[in-house]
Amino acid sequence: MVVPELRPWRAAGPQLERIANAVRPRLARAATAAKPHLARWTRARGPRPPHLRRPRSVRTWQYTAGAATAGLALAAGVVTVAGPWDADGQRTAERDRAVALQRSGGADHGGSGTAAGAPRPAPSAAPVLVGLDAARSAAGTLQAAPGGKAFSDVLGPLLSASALGDTHTAAVVDVATGTRVYDAGADKALTPASTTKIATAVAALSALGPDHRLTTRAALEPDTGELVLVGGGDPTLTAHEASDGWASLRTLAANAAKALQRRGIHKVTLSYDTTLYSGPALHPIGVNDNLAPVSALTADEGRADDSTSGPAARASDPAQAAAGEFAGFLDAAGITTTPPGPSKASTRAETLATVSSPPLSTLVERMLTNSDNDIAEHLARQTALASGEPGSFDGGAKAISARLTKLGLPMSGASFHDGSGLDRDDRLTAGLLTGLLVTAGDPERPGLRPVLTGLPVAGFTGTLADRYTDSAAGVVRAKTGTLTGVNTLAGTVVDADGHLLAFAFMASGTTSPTEAESALDKTATALANCGCR
Structure with a gap:
């Protein structure tokens, strides 16, 4: 196996060159060790089904941590230094960039998207095949280079930094063996902030599957002639033009108008149905710019402005706002409507038109990359409904816990x-948290892979776009979490010896978010570079 030369991509900029130079030695060592195992793995796996085969135009292998899991002596994946993947676990850079720049969701701890001035994601970044070192002892411990430091010697002092407050915990797991190689209060429960989304993602994918889609429909009542806009809980429904597979109210209205006109109908009583969900729509934190009231019908996350990411004022009634947009689109298509009001579609209502979200795998990736709170709360409710629980905050919480227990x-x-x-x-x-990441990499559970492929890439995408720009950019992939006094980081890293490690660092009682984030980033960078034993 030959590690591809990195020089052709150096035009991407000095930052990318530094990353390439730092990563090349560890990749070469890992690739050499992995070659025979990858050949056997490829033969055993057999050809991919047609719907999973990659286009001929896609010539690069890209990293997925999901190929590695507990219980295997070897796990292999494919990495690009920039890190985006496509829908079968290896998201393309083009789609990632479009999501980051155009339709990223709200975060409770800073912005999202590609960092200004950062190198453009792959294919400008070099594709490098990563295999995890097959050398493991019978006990499943890491085989580091001679003289490698102990994890405790490297991580202990960094996690004890005053910036991380009065309480911290940590865990590091060798993903290939499932062995916990570092433990600092790993079984002590703390406030996780947005790393909770990792649990939500695993539960939703487990309950619904990666191909599940959320459908919004327009239905006509046969007796009254009432047109009902029925919310299906799609948090990515937009009132803008449809593109890249995202569902649009404009498309739904245009198709519904055509169906009505074929029936000779040019005026309707318009209503909207949000009964898929139950319980309070407002999160316990109250009115907040990071999250709209959770409704089965919402467009553009209820944003009251033209923003597509970060905090923003939200509509107090997202369903009514979406129905109002829908009415305007119908009017433009030649269908006059009454002012919309709440209702419930009967079982006899005839569906005239539908629009569906991208597959759940895409929603999970977008949620994790951009720390999108709106998507997270909808996925929790969808998990509840799939588990026989009410579509509410309480139902979602109960369903997530039950799903993870079952796993x-x-x-x-x-x-x-x-x-x-x-x-x-x-x-x-x-x-x-580390258990969730290892489970997401289990080859027996391929439907959970988007949990790994959706993690932000250090220095490049999502909530890590502006972090690690001078250290482990492209090497660390992790979900961030920040609330007042709380800072967390959980993800994966390939260390200096080619091992894939899952880590979780949690801190409580922090006083400076910036200093705490810096301390966590230094710790993750040290983990990437140490080649510990």
């Missing part, structure tokens, strides 16, 4: 109150 994850001390992590009463452990 055999360590749930001691865990407590869920929402899907986004905005609720300060949420509790997770570092051990559970």
